[in-house]
Structures are given as structure tokens and as C-alpha cells.
Amino acid sequence: MIIAEIITIGDELLLGETTDTNAGYIARKLSGIGLSVQFKSTVGDSLERIEETIRHALKRAQLVITTGGLGPTDDDLTKKVLVKFFKRQLVLNEQLLEEIRERYHRRGIEMPAINEEQALLPNNSTIFKNDIGSAAGIGIIENDYYFISLPGVPTEMRHVLDNEVIPFLAKQNFGQAIKITTLRLNGIVESSLAEIISAELEIEPGVKLAYLPSESGVDLRIVATADSKEKAENKAQKLVKQIEKKVGRFVYGYDSDSLQSVTGQLLSDNDKSLAVAESCTGGKLGEIITSVPGSSKYFAGGIIAYSNDVKVSELGVKKTTLNKYGAVSAETAIEMALGARKRFSADFALSITGVAGPGGGTDEKPVGLTFIGLASAHKSFAKEFNFGRDRETNRARASYAALELLRKDILDLEIE
Amino acid sequence: MIIAEIITIGDELLLGETTDTNAGYIARKLSGIGLSVQFKSTVGDSLERIEETIRHALKRAQLVITTGGLGPTDDDLTKKVLVKFFKRQLVLNEQLLEEIRERYHRRGIEMPAINEEQALLPNNSTIFKNDIGSAAGIGIIENDYYFISLPGVPTEMRHVLDNEVIPFLAKQNFGQAIKITTLRLNGIVESSLAEIISAELEIEPGVKLAYLPSESGVDLRIVATADSKEKAENKAQKLVKQIEKKVGRFVYGYDSDSLQSVTGQLLSDNDKSLAVAESCTGGKLGEIITSVPGSSKYFAGGIIAYSNDVKVSELGVKKTTLNKYGAVSAETAIEMALGARKRFSADFALSITGVAGPGGGTDEKPVGLTFIGLASAHKSFAKEFNFGRDRETNRARASYAALELLRKDILDLEIE
Numbered sequence: 131m132i133i134a135e136i137i138t139i140g141d142e143l144l145l146g147e148t149t150d151t152n153a154g155y156i157a158r159k160l161s162g163i164g165l166s167v168q169f170k171s172t173v174g175d176s177l178e179r180i181e182e183t184i185r186h187a188l189k190r191a192q193l194v195i196t197t198g199g200l201g202p203t204d205d206d207l208t209k210k211v212l213v214k215f216f217k218r219q220l221v222l223n224e225q226l227l228e229e230i231r232e233r234y235h236r237r238g239i240e241m242p243a244i245n246e247e248q249a250l251l252p253n254n255s256t257i258f259k260n261d262i263g264s265a266a267g268i269g270i271i272e273n274d275y276y277f278i279s280l281p282g283v284p285t286e287m288r289h290v291l292d293n294e295v296i297p298f299l300a301k302q303n304f305g306q307a308i309k310i311t312t313l314r315l316n317g318i319v320e321s322s323l324a325e326i327i328s329a330e331l332e333i334e335p336g337v338k339l340a341y342l343p344s345e346s347g348v349d350l351r352i353v354a355t356a357d358s359k360e361k362a363e364n365k366a367q368k369l370v371k372q373i374e375k376k377v378g379r380f381v382y383g384y385d386s387d388s389l390q391s392v393t394g395q396l397l398s399d400n401d402k403s404l405a406v407a408e409s410c411t412g413g414k415l416g417e418i419i420t421s422v423p424g425s426s427k428y429f430a431g432g433i434i435a436y437s438n439d440v441k442v443s444e445l446g447v448k449k450t451t452l453n454k455y456g457a458v459s460a461e462t463a464i465e466m467a468l469g470a471r472k473r474f475s476a477d478f479a480l481s482i483t484g485v486a487g488p489g490g491g492t493d494e495k496p497v498g499l500t501f502i503g504l505a506s507a508h509k510s511f512a513k514e515f516n517f518g519r520d521r522e523t524n525r526a527r528a529s530y531a532a533l534e535l536l537r538k539d540i541l542d543l544e545i546e
Numbered sequence: 547m548i549i550a551e552i553i554t555i556g557d558e559l560l561l562g563e564t565t566d567t568n569a570g571y572i573a574r575k576l577s578g579i580g581l582s583v584q585f586k587s588t589v590g591d592s593l594e595r596i597e598e599t600i601r602h603a604l605k606r607a608q609l610v611i612t613t614g615g616l617g618p619t620d621d622d623l624t625k626k627v628l629v630k631f632f633k634r635q636l637v638l639n640e641q642l643l644e645e646i647r648e649r650y651h652r653r654g655i656e657m658p659a660i661n662e663e664q665a666l667l668p669n670n671s672t673i674f675k676n677d678i679g680s681a682a683g684i685g686i687i688e689n690d691y692y693f694i695s696l697p698g699v700p701t702e703m704r705h706v707l708d709n710e711v712i713p714f715l716a717k718q719n720f721g722q723a724i725k726i727t728t729l730r731l732n733g734i735v736e737s738s739l740a741e742i743i744s745a746e747l748e749i750e751p752g753v754k755l756a757y758l759p760s761e762s763g764v765d766l767r768i769v770a771t772a773d774s775k776e777k778a779e780n781k782a783q784k785l786v787k788q789i790e791k792k793v794g795r796f797v798y799g800y801d802s803d804s805l806q807s808v809t810g811q812l813l814s815d816n817d818k819s820l821a822v823a824e825s826c827t828g829g830k831l832g833e834i835i836t837s838v839p840g841s842s843k844y845f846a847g848g849i850i851a852y853s854n855d856v857k858v859s860e861l862g863v864k865k866t867t868l869n870k871y872g873a874v875s876a877e878t879a880i881e882m883a884l885g886a887r888k889r890f891s892a893d894f895a896l897s898i899t900g901v902a903g904p905g906g907g908t909d910e911k912p913v914g915l916t917f918i919g920l921a922s923a924h925k926s927f928a929k930e931f932n933f934g935r936d937r938e939t940n941r942a943r944a945s946y947a948a949l950e951l952l953r954k955d956i957l958d959l960e961i962e
Contacts, residue, residue, distance in 0.1 A: 141756050142767060144583045145726065146573030148758065149565065153588075157562030167560045168595065172569075172586035175756070179584060186602065203740040203757045236912060237932035242737040262936045264737075283759055285939050340561070406829075406850070412836025413822075413829030416850040420828025423904055423937060431856040434822070434832040434848035436841070440890065444847065474856065488839055521839060 132304045134160055135169040135191035137183055139198035139208055140282055143172045152197040152280075152287050159291055161353060163300045164308035165193060175199065180211045184277075192275050193299075198282030200265035202244045208279050209252070209268070216270050216277070218252035226251070230264045258294035260286055267294060276302075309354045309362035311370055314387055315380040316347030316534040317546070323348055327376050337365050345526035346389055347382075347534075379544075382537055389533040390418050390425075396540045397428035397478070404536070405474035406432035407445050407466040409457065409483040410500065415529040430474035435466065445469030458483050458495050460512035463503030467512075471505040478539075479505045480532045481512075487521045498524055502532045504539055513545065547771070548720045550576055551585040551607035553599055555614035555624055556698060559588045568613045568696075568703050575707055579716045580723040581609065582771065591615065596627045600693075608691050609715075614698030616681040618660045624695050625668070625684070632686050632693070634668035642673070646680045674710035676702055683710060692718075725770045725778035727786055730803055731796040732763030732950040733962070739764055743792050753781050761942035762805055763798075763950075795960070798953055805949040806834050806841075812956045813844035813894070820952070821890035822848035823861050823882040825873065825899040826916065831945040846890035851882065861885030874899050874911050876928035879919030883928075887921040894955075895921045896948045897928075903937045914940055918948045920955055929961065 136156050142148040150172060157167045169191065173183040180199070187194045199208030213220055227249035234241040248264040251257060258267030258278070265281035267290040278295060280287045315323065320343045333339060336356055342349040350373060354365035374381060383392045397404055406415050416432045419425055433444045438457055441447040446469040447462055455461040463481050471479030484500025491497035498517040504510065515531055517524040538545050552572050558564040566588060573583045585607060589599040596615070603610045615624030629636055643665035650657040664680040667673060674683030674694070681697035683706045694711060696703045731739065736759045749755060752772055758765040766789060770782035790797060799808045813820055822831050832848045835841055849860045854873055857863040862885040863878055871877040879897050887895035900916025907913035913935050919928040931947055933940040954961050 141754060141769065142758055143570075144573055144586060145577055145767075145769065146570035146583070147726070147728075147767070149567070149570055151565065154562030154565055157560060161561060167562070168590060169599075170560060170588035174584055175754075176584075182606070183585070190598075201757065201759075202737050204744055205754070205756050233934075236914065237934075238930075239735070239738075239932075242735075242741045244737045244741050262934045262939065285761075285936055289936065340558075408829070408832075410836075411833065412841075412845070413824070413832025413848060413850065416824075416829025416852075417827065417833050417941070420826075420850075420852060421938065421941075423902075425828075426852050429828075429852050431852050431860065432829060432850035434829065434836075434850065436832075436836060436845050436847050440847040444889075473860075522837065525833070525837075 131306060132165060132193055133191045134165045134167045134193040134195070135171065135187045136167055137187055137194065137196040138170070138172045138282075139175070139180060139196055140172075141174045141205070143198075144174045151284055152282065155284070155288060156195055156197070156291060159296050160193075160299075161308060162310050163296060164304060164306045164355070165299065175205045175207055177207055177211060180207055181215055184211065184215055188275055188277070194275065194277050195295075196279045197287050200268070200279060200281045202247045202264070209250070212252055212268065212270065212279060216252065218254060218270075220250040221253050222246075223249050223251050223257070226257070226266060233264065256298075258290050258298070260290045261293075262286055262289050266290070269298075307356055307359045307362045309352075309356075309359070309366040311352045311354075311366045312385050313350040313352075313370065313373060313381050314347065314383045315350065315377065316382055316389060316530060318348065318377065318380045319343075320348050323350075323377060323380075327373055331369070331372055333369060334365050337369055339369065345523060346530040347380075382534060388422075389530050389537065390422050393533045393537045393540070394419070394422045394425055394428060396537060400540065402477035402540075403428050403430045403474075405430045405470040405476035405479045407470035407479065407481040407503075408432060408434050409436060409441070409466070409481075410486040411482045411525045411529050412436055414525050415480065415482060415532055418529050418533070430476040433470055433473065441466060445473070456495065458485055458499060458501060460501050460503075460514065463501035463512035464505070464510050467503035467505035468510055477507065478536060480536055481505075482528050482532055484515075484517075484524065484528055486524045487519060500524065500528045500531075502528065502535055504535055506539065547722055548581060548609055549585075549607045550581050550583045550609040550611070551587070551603045552583055553603055553610065553612040554586070554588045554698075555591065555596060555612060556588075557590045560590050567700055568698065571700070571704060572611055572613070572707060575712050576715075577724045577726065579712060580771075581715065581720060582724060591621045591623055593623050593627060596623055597631055600627065600631055604691055604693070610691065610693045611711075612695045613703050616684070616695060616697045618663045618680070625666075628684065628686065628695060629668055632668065634670060634686075636666040637669050639665050639667050639673070642667070642682060649680070672714075674706050674714070676706045677709070678702055678705050682706070685714075721773055723772055723775045723778045725775070725782045727768045727770075727782045728801050729766040729768075729786065729789060729797050730763065730799045731766065731793065732798055732805060732946060734764065734793065734796045735759075736764050739766075739793060739796075743789055747785070747788055749785060750781050753785055755785065761939060762946045763796075798950060804838075805946050805953065806838050809949045809953045809956070810835070810838045810841055810844060812953060816956065818893035818956075819844050819846045819890075821846045821886040821892035821895045823886035823895065823897040823919075824848060824850050825852060825857070825882070825897075826902040827898045827941045827945050828852055830941050831896065831898060831948055834945050834949070846892040849886055849889065857882060861889070872911065874901055874915060874917060876917050876919070876930065879917035879928035880921070880926050883919035883921035884926055893923065894952060896952055897921075898944050898948055900931070900933075900940065900944055902940045903935055916940065916944045916947075918944065918951055920951055922955065
């Protein structure tokens, strides 16, 4: 089995002020193609220490991926180290330089001269193109090891990894297959989920099940390893069937599905439109819905009604409702949804009102209390939720819970 | 200077499913007492690999802190490794056993027998008490190194670190202090920034400058080390002054400041209100603004006008404007801002319309082209931006650029 190691480079990671999300992302993507990470290291912006770390990594791993230190500034040292360590020379890559110029040109900026440095790459290296930034990925591929350096900016790292590096590595024959299937659930907490399923599951050797709670619910991740793709897929599928028998009603999708993509598909399949009215989420629900390219096909628009005045003036919530039940109430949520549906003449409307925190909580209406309203041609209703104490978590959970409510309603599933 | 290394132990950290928050927390606390972490490693639950990692760490660091693997179950291996590696025996710590029993007793639970294992500690070791869990911290302190193992559960790790380990280390005379200052900039790209400042900066020994680009702009992090707190602070301050002389106009804040907190403060200080009209960002700007607790004080609300119909019906954008200039144009952005300002009777309104991508781009209006409009009592205008190709990056950059536009306008700063 090939051993992989990830090295993340940058003082900011050692200072602990920036959380290292790159290493985890790379680990997930590598396991997706049957490669398992055995070591992770982080080193600061120091020539000696980066070199020492790379040397040590190549002693124990056949695949080493580094992130960071490929930028144009003085504290970007990775390329310097590569040239010395792998005994390469830096040569100008005309095509890359052109592309970088072009990118600045598109942004209406004259390319700063310093960026020419970005087009200098080690000879005898594999280039992994970066379409959204100026630091390309660099691969030093020898018979006995694969060494790959990627940019540190997460969006760029992910772009290069997903579009260039993973396809490249997937082509290599590392003689082992891993099938990863993720079931995506919403509306049930991890511990209840574990209680329901964990006991009676039959898990074959070579199969791992992980519970991954997130703001969009809980993902169940099945990692099946075998010596052939087919065997791995069969193992995974068997477990999927067992799980769905027990908790299938909470499963909204698989793998790369998201609640916004699944509900979006349902809306466009049924040629229906959606509007939103957001109080405590302040626009997050709309942002999540429109994170799907082409969502304009079914997303009419929304009102961010953060204040009570706006709830009245823009959504037609009755002053009496606000006075009698308060802004955070089922009654207000329903009127918000009805108002949004009417205003945007949409088929469906979702509304969110809650106590996001950290302040504003009372004994009667504690931080985390949230009402989500839904209005459609046939009916309007609101559901009460009690989320946690963290403001951003509450806002995200509320947004995804709203989408799940819509999904269940469109599919006529029972809402528990 | 003493070199510190952090080792986090656990398979879940290598799969990338669990984000490692312990390492960053420890690094921040150590730098707070003048200790700088130079290496971070993560290793899975394997006797051999844990021992190999510890051996390697002690070769290069005088202070090594590990987290994880101190629990009572079979996959908790750290103590086994310590005993072998440091040639210690496990001896029963009666007092600790009593405390563990007592803790269970208080919760009305009979202590599970498995927990007796927790009271077995290596001889000649320093105990760092854990008042909220049964796994105590273990210190192996010799003349030439400090080795400390802490539990992996973040709440317990933080408790033991803050109350036991940090005070212990602070008492040792390592003779150095660190001051970290972050300048937060928007409206200039990393490479241009580097060109302007890097050349002529006088950076004293013991001072490091890092460029940290993100969706909200570029952060400049200064880390100054000296033998006293005052000296470190002076060193950092000197560099801050130099940088601000050159690029102060791009600096919107320091350290924990964010564009949303800074602009929010400006609005409430001036008793002004803000409304938004969002097309391509679909609510993200509103979400960012309302991520600040108490933002209801100055945030009136917003319209998510994703479709042209809504731009017309909700914001009063003229059909002729849309036909003549298109939805992505300065003219439309301005009318969107004017519409939002009027609708919410706000002092300021921001609007965003752009081609977020991945589709929808043309030669004339490529992906990334974005217009941000601002309307106030005195004027209304729009500024053109050209962001990258990544949809989510564009949406985030546009939202922060809008806040920066507002900040500059309120402060009457020149808008370049």
C-alpha cells in the first residue's frame, strides 16, 4: 500500500491563527482514490525546516503533497527549497507567463512585475494548472516517489487538486481500490442516528463507517477497500442498503448532492419557483440557494427582514401578530412566508425567524429557538426548531433545515 | 530560542473528517508566553508511528506537546508509547484514582472499572490535573527537554493546558516574548502590495512579515520576538508605522477587526442605517453584515433581486436601463442601490450585480465582472470590479468589496 504524507507550509499555521483546512481536504480527496494519508506535518516559512521536513517525509512516504509557499513574495520559499532539494533549475514557462498576464488583464490590472517570478518553474517537473490564481502546482515525479507542491490559498489549492492532481493520480496504478459513498441526512442528530443504526449493522472487513455531523445535517461516510473497484463498490452498496432500511427517510442525497442542489432540482423538475423571507439568517438562505449555478431558473428572490418594521412594511406581517406573539414565533414565521410568496408571486416561500444569539435570549425564548415557515398554493405552516448556542451555527442550521422542510413538502413526505 | 513542536494523535485527524483545532489552540497559547511552535505533526493510532514521530520531534524540539490517545480504550496508545520510549513503569496514583471515583460519584454514577486504568501513570512524571475528565496530562521533564502529553477531547485539553500547563511553562525561564500584530487590507492584491512595500521596508532581526491573502482582502501579519514584551511590541509597532506610511489607505482594521465589524461600528457611531440589494451574491452581503451581533442597530434590511423582474418590481430598476445596459452594468447597480435606499428609507444602500459564473460570461461581460453600487443622501455611483473565475470566490470578494466601498465613502476616503 502506498503511504501518503501531507505537508502544509506557513508560519500562520504554526501561530494557530489560521486553521489548516487544506490538509483535511487533501486527505479526503486522496482517500477517494484509494490513497491513505499516514502523516501530516506543518512547517513554518524557513528554508532549512521546509527542506528537513520534505527530506523526512520522502523517507517514509511515496506520495508527498505540500501546500503553501508558492506565492510571489519573499516569505514564499517552497520553490527555492524544491530547486535545491531536487537539484533542478528554474526555467521561465512562457505559456504560463502569458496566462498570468491574461488573468490580470481581464481584471483590468497591469500584471505586477513580481508575478513573472510565478512563471519560473523547475525543469523536469509536471505542471498542474491553476486557472484561478497565478501559482501553478508543481510535480516532481520519479520512479520511487511522487512529490507535488500546491498553492496555499484554499480556493486555489482545491481547484488545482480537484481538476489536475486527483485525475492525474487516479490514472496511476497503485493497485488498490477504495469506494467511498456518502449518505447525506438532515433532521436527525448524530447520537440518535447512532442509536438507531449502529447496533445491528453488519459491517464487512475492509469497510469503515464514519458519522460526520455538519451544519447541513449528518453525513454517513462509507469507505470500502478491496483489490478491485467492483468488489469495493459491492461492499459499500451492501452497507448503504442496510442503513437506508433503517433511516432512509432522513436521506436527502448522496456524495456531492447538497440540500440546495436537491431542492433546486425538485423545483425546476416541477417548474416551480421559490422566494425567501429571512430575519435572523440575514440572507444566508438566499446565499445557499443561489450557490447553485442556474438557480435563477427557480429562485425568484427574497426579502431580508432583519427588523420588525421591515417585516411589517415589506412582508405585511401584522403589527398585532408581532405584539401578541413576538418576532420569533410560528405566527410571525407564517405571515413572513405568506408575504414573501405573494410579493414575488412564487409557488413556494420559506421564512426564518429566530434568536441567533449570542444575546437576545430569554427563558421563554432562548438562544437557538427558531421558527421556519413555509407557504405554498395549498397551505402555510411553521415548524419550531431549537438549535445550539453558536450564532453562525444556528444561522447555517436554520437555512438547511428550511431547505429540508421544502424538500419534504414537495415530495409529500411526513414532517416529523 | 527554545523550539516547540505539537503532535496530534488520532486516525480521525488523518482522514480529514475531524478538523484539528487542538494544535492551533496550543500554538496560540504558547506564543502568548513567548514560545514559538516550529513544527506540527499528526499521526494515526499506531504504536510504531507514534513512537517514530515522538523520536523525530525530540531530535529537533526542546518542548514537545502531544494531544490524544490518553483515554481508557484499546485505541488509546499514547501512554503505552511513553512507557516504552522514556523507559518508565506505570504506577497507580491513589490520589488520582480517588478523584476520578469522586467525579463519577458526584454524577451519581459508579465508576466503570475501565477507568482505573486512567490512574496508572508513568513514574518520575509530572501530573497536570484534569478537573473535567479522567485523563490527566503527563509531563516527562528532563534537563534538555520538556515532553507533555494532553488528552485529545478539546474541552479537556484546553482546561488542562490553560490551568496547568501554561502556568507551569510560564514559570520556566525561556527568556523570550512574542508580539503578533495583523494589519487587515482590502482593495489591493497581494503582489501589488508586495511591490509597494517589500522593497524599502526595514525589518529588524527577530521580526517576520507574512502576506495572507483571503476573500476579505490581504492580511499582513507581523510577528516580533524579543527578550521582553515591551521590546517585542516596539519592534512590531515600528514595522506597522512603516507599512501604514505606504499603504495605510488600504488598511481597514487590525487583528480581530473585520470589514463587517468596522463598517458596522462606523454606521452606529454616525447613527446611520444601511440597506442592500443583491443580485449575484444572492444574500451573502446581508449574511456577512448580520454576522455581527447587534447589527440590527444599523442594518435595515435588503432585497435579494436575483431575477430581472424582481429588479424592476422590487427595486424600481427601469426596464429601459436593463434593455440598454444589461443587468450587469453600472447603470443597473446604481438604480438597484437607489431602489433599496428608498424602499428601506436607509441612509446608505449597497448593491451588487455581476457575472458570478461558472456560466453566463461573454467576451464583453466575462465571468467575474461585477458592479457595486452605493447610494447615500448626497450621491449615488457604481464601481466596476473584475474578480476571478470561481463562483463562490467572486461572491465573497464582491460582498467584502462592497463593505470597503461603504467604509471609504463614510470616511470620505478617495475611491481609486
